[in-house]
Amino acid sequence: MAGESKNISEAEEEKSAGRKKLEGWLNKTMRIRMTDGRTLVGVFLCTDKDKNVILGSCQEYLKLPESGEQEDPRVLGLAMVPGRHLVSIEVDQQPEIM
C-alpha cells in the first residue's frame, strides 16, 4: 500500500517535471522537421499528449537547414503539426539578453 502511494507521488512529481519543461519552452522559437522533409520554424504555443504541436508565426522551409542553400520561406501563420509527422524538434536557446 505504502509503496503504491509512493509510486503515485513519484509519478506526479515526474509529471510536473515534464510539464515544467514543456512550459519552459512555451513562446520559444522551435524548429520542427516533418516526415515529408519540410522544416517549420515558429513559436511554440501548444501541445498535447499525442505530441501535436501548434506553432505561431510559422514559416515553412522546403530544404534541409544543413544544406546551406539560401531559401525564401513561406509564411504559414498558425500551424498545427500532427505528432505522427514529427521527425525532430529543436528549441532555440537564446542567451539571455541583458
Added chain:
Amino acid sequence: MANAETSDADKVQPQGSTETVLYNWQDVTEEFMEAASELSLGELLHDSDFGLFEAMSAIEMMDPKMDAGMMCNQTKRKVLSFEQAIEAGTIKIQDIPLQDQIGIMDMTLSCLVTWLEGHSLAQTVFTNLYLHNPFILEDRFMKAFSLCMLKIVDLIRDRINRASVFEEEDFQPMTYGFKMAGDITDMRVTGMVKEAEEELSKTIRNTRSKSGEERAAVIAEEHELAVAVFSRLKFCRLLLTTLLAFTKEKCQGIPDADKYCNQMLELIPALKSTIQLGVQPDEKSADYPLIMGFEPLVNQRLLPPTFPRYTRIKTREETIQYLQELIHDFKAVCSVTECTTLHGAIDFFLEFSRKSPSVLSRSLVQLAYLNQSRRVFGTQLMQDVLREQIRNFIAPPALMLKSPILNNPQAKEHIDALLTHAVRPLCNVIQITGHNRARQRDKWGHLLEELATLQEEADRVDSALHGALIKVDPNRQHLACFGTWVLYHTLHVMIYYIQSGFELELYAPHEYHYIFWYLYEVLYNWLVSSLNRADTFLMEQDAIAEQQKGRNAKKNKKKKKGRQYAREVAIIQGTQALCGGFYKALVGFNIDGKLKQPEVEFDSEEVRYNHRFAPFGVVGTPPPVHYTQFKDMTDLRRFDHDPSAQEMYTAACKNFQQARICYESVSNPTEEINNLIKVSKTNMVVMNLLAGGHKKESKNPPGWDFSVHRNFPIIKVM
C-alpha cells in the same frame, strides 16, 4: 492604388530574408516526446493567452486539403521555374514549333478567362512560364504574344480595380509582384504583334494553294498552322486595342472598340476550328492540363497556406465560347453611349445586369458611363444631368427657364445643395447594378438609408421653394416636386430589393403572400401615384408655357403629346395587378389548405415579416407598413362573409386578366413584357380552372415555376 498594390505584394513576398537572427538550435526531440507523453488524454499544454479557439484556427500540416505546400512534395515531377526549365532544356525559347505555340496560346487564353471567373492570377495566367520573363524569349511570335498577354492582364486588372464593382468571389486583384511589361509601351507591343502577323501572312501567302497546282501535304499543313497562329495573334492584339480604346477619355474610343469587337467576332470561327492543331495536354494529367511552358505549381508558394491547390482551368472550347460571349458583352457596353437620359441609363444598366455579365464587362460599362470624377461619359457633370432629369421628370417651377424664382439666390442655393447631395445616391444606383446579382440585394437595402436622407432634404427644399414661389405668384405651387422625384427612385430601389429575393430564392412559398401583398398594396400603389403626380406637374407646366407664349404660338401644334408616362404607368399597373393576382391566389390556397405552413411552435410570421422588410424601416415616405397593419388590412373578416377559396381564385383571375390587358396595351413590347404577358395569361387560365373547382380536394401544394420570369412565377396546380 499604387500603394495598395505594393502593400499587397509585401504581404505575399516572403519576409525573413532581411532577418539576420542567428539561432542557437538545441535538439530536444527525445526530451519533448517524453515530456509530452506525460500529459493526460485531452489535456492541452499552453500559455494562458492561448486558448482552444486559437488552437482550432491553426492549419493542419500534412492534411491534403489544408496544406497547400504539401503538393510540392507530393508531385513526382520537379517543379521548375522559367530559368531552371530553360537550363534543364524542358522549355524552348526559340524556334518553338507552331503546334506548340497554338497550344500555348490557347491554354493562356483558357487561363485568362479562368482568372476572369474569379481565380488567382498565380494559379492561372502565371502558370505560363513564358509570361514570367518574355524578354528572354527569342521566338518572335511567342515573345509578342507573351508581352501582349501581359498588357491585357494589366489593363483588365486596372479597369476592374478602377470600377470597383467586384467582390472577392468575382475577382482576385492580387498580382503577387509579377511584372506586367510596364517598361514597354502599348504601341510597341501592338507593333511587335503586327510585325509577327506580317511575317506569318508571308508564310500564309507562300503556302497558299495555287490554281492548277497540287500542294504537298506538308505545305498545306504549314499553311494551316500559320493561319492558326496568325488568327490568335491578331485576336489578342485586337483584344488589347479594344481594352485600350475603352480607356480613352470621354468615351472617345467607344466607336473604335465596337469596330474591333466586330473584327474579333469574325476571328472566332477561325480560332474554334483550329483548336485541334495545337498540342493537347496529356489526358492522364487529370487535375491540370499540362503542356510545355506551363507549370501549375510554380507559384504554389506565393499562395496563402489554405488556398485551393488546383484551379480547374477552362477547356479550350469553353474558352472560345466565353470569349465570344465576352465580346458580345463588350458590344453591349458600347451601346451605353446611346443612353441620353439618366432614367434611360438606369434601365440600361438594370437590363445589362440581368444577363449576369462577367466582372470585366460590368466594370467597363461602369467606367464608360461614369468616370472617376463622376462625370457622365466623362463630360457632363452629374449635377447637370440630374437637373436635366428632374426637369424632364416633373418640371419643377424652380428649374424652368421662365421661373419667377429663377434668380432668387436662396432658391438657387437650395437647389444646388440638393443636387450635389443627390449625386452620391444616384451614382450608387448605377454602381450597384454593376455588382454581381447576389450582392445587389444588400446594397439596395443600404442605399435606402441614403435615399431617406435625401428625401428629407428634398421635402425641405420643396417647402422653402414653395414659400418663395407663392410670394411672387400665389397661383403656383412647388410642393413635393423634388420630393416626388426622390420618392420615385426610392420606390424603385425598394422594389428591386423585394424582387431580388425571388431571384435569389430567399422566400419560402408560405411567405409569398405578404411579399406580393406589399408589392401590390404598398409599393406599386405609391409608384403609380408618384407618376401621376409628376404627370400633373408636367401638364401644368405645359399649360403655363402655352399661356406665356400667348396666342401667337402656332395653333396647329399637336394638342398634347399624350401623357408622358402612359407607357410606364401601364407597365407598373400591369405589374401591380400581377402581384395582386398572386396575393389573392395565395389567400385562396391558404383557405384550401394547399400551402404547407411551418410548424407553429418554431415559427413566427411576424418575425419573418419584420425581417423581410427591415431595410424599409429607415424610409420616411412611403412609411413602412408594420405587421399589425398588414394583419388588419388583410383580415378576411373585413369581408361581409368569409370568402371562399373559389372567390379568391376568381378575384386573382381578374387581376391576372387586368395585368395582361395592361401589358398588351404597351406598344413595342420588350422581351421582358412579353414574358410578363405569358405569365399573366397562364396564371389566368390556372385561376380559372381552380375557380371552377379543379383539384379542389387535392392538398398538394402548388408549384412555382420561375423559368419564364425570374420574379413572377407561373403557378402549377398538382
